[in-house]
Amino acid sequence: KNQVEQSPQSLIILEGKNCTLQCNYTVSPFSNLRWYKQDTGRGPVSLTIMTFSENTKSNGRYTATLDADTKQSSLHITASQLSDSASYICVVTGGGYQGGKLIFGQGTELSVKP
Amino acid sequence: DAGVIQSPRHEVTEMGQEVTLRCKPISGHDYLFWYRQTMMRGLELLIYFNNNVPIDDSGMPEDRFSAKMPNASFSTLKIQPSEPRDSAVYFCASSVTGTGIVTFFGQGTRLTVV
Numbered sequence: 429k430n431q432v433e434q435s436p437q438s439l440i441i442l443e444g445k446n447c448t449l450q451c452n453y454t455v456s457p458f459s460n461l462r463w464y465k466q467d468t469g470r471g472p473v474s475l476t477i478m479t480f481s482e483n484t485k486s487n488g489r490y491t492a493t494l495d496a497d498t499k500q501s502s503l504h505i506t507a508s509q510l511s512d513s514a515s516y517i518c519v520v521t522g523g524g525y526q527g528g529k530l531i532f533g534q535g536t537e538l539s540v541k542p
Numbered sequence: 543d544a545g546v547i548q549s550p551r552h553e554v555t556e557m558g559q560e561v562t563l564r565c566k567p568i569s570g571h572d573y574l575f576w577y578r579q580t581m582m583r584g585l586e587l588l589i590y591f592n593n594n595v596p597i598d599d600s601g602m603p604e605d606r607f608s609a610k611m612p613n614a615s616f617s618t619l620k621i622q623p624s625e626p627r628d629s630a631v632y633f634c635a636s637s638v639t640g641t642g643i644v645t646f647f648g649q650g651t652r653l654t655v656v
Contacts, residue, residue: 469649469650469652470649471546471633471649471650472585472647474644474645517585530575530585530587532584532585532586535584
């Protein structure tokens with residue numbers, strides 16, 4: 429069964445600290461993996477997209493890694509800011525289609541405290 | 543571009559009533575998706591269109607749900623009759639072939655059925 433599991437479910441950190449969110453998937457065949465940030469009351473916004481051949485990708489203070497062999501990905505946030513408080517969703521696309529069969533993780537709820 | 547535009551942002555309706563959610567995708571995008579997000583199940587794909595044609599509606603919960611895309615710039619998701627368990631946030635998203643597979647989400651419609 430194609431699944432995407434994220435951990436932890438929720439995380440509280442102090443402003444300025446780093447944190448790492450985890451994503452494990454069992455989707456096969458694999459096309460790409462995305463991390464989305466969803467602020468409360470808003471739609472998800474894409475942070476990074478990685479295909480099978482990419483191991484790491486950065487977007488400002490966000491760095492995503494992908495290990496296609498172990499089917500694991502992580503999202504590292506450096507020097508967290510209050511505005512980083514949001515839900516972070518790992519999304520895996522299976523098969524050859526670019527965006528139809530997105531399989532979503534349940535998300536990690538990050539709270540950054542002053 | 544204003545992004546994916548959904549209306550209304552919030553909808554409260556009584557059980558049994560018909561509800562229509564609307565979406566305007568980003569101009570030039572040839573894929574349109576309808577997702578539902580709940581606390582229990584996260585984000586779920588309901589249906590997606592390619593060039594206005596429904597491709598996969600296997601995620602539509604039951605016959606009470608229907609979606610149409612009469613032209614490239616407009617889509618509707620209709621629930622008739624609505625039930626309390628339909629309460630969720632409904633997202634519309636769009637993407638375009640060959641651009642790096644980024645899917646853009648709208649702000650969502652929060653539906654409450656009482």
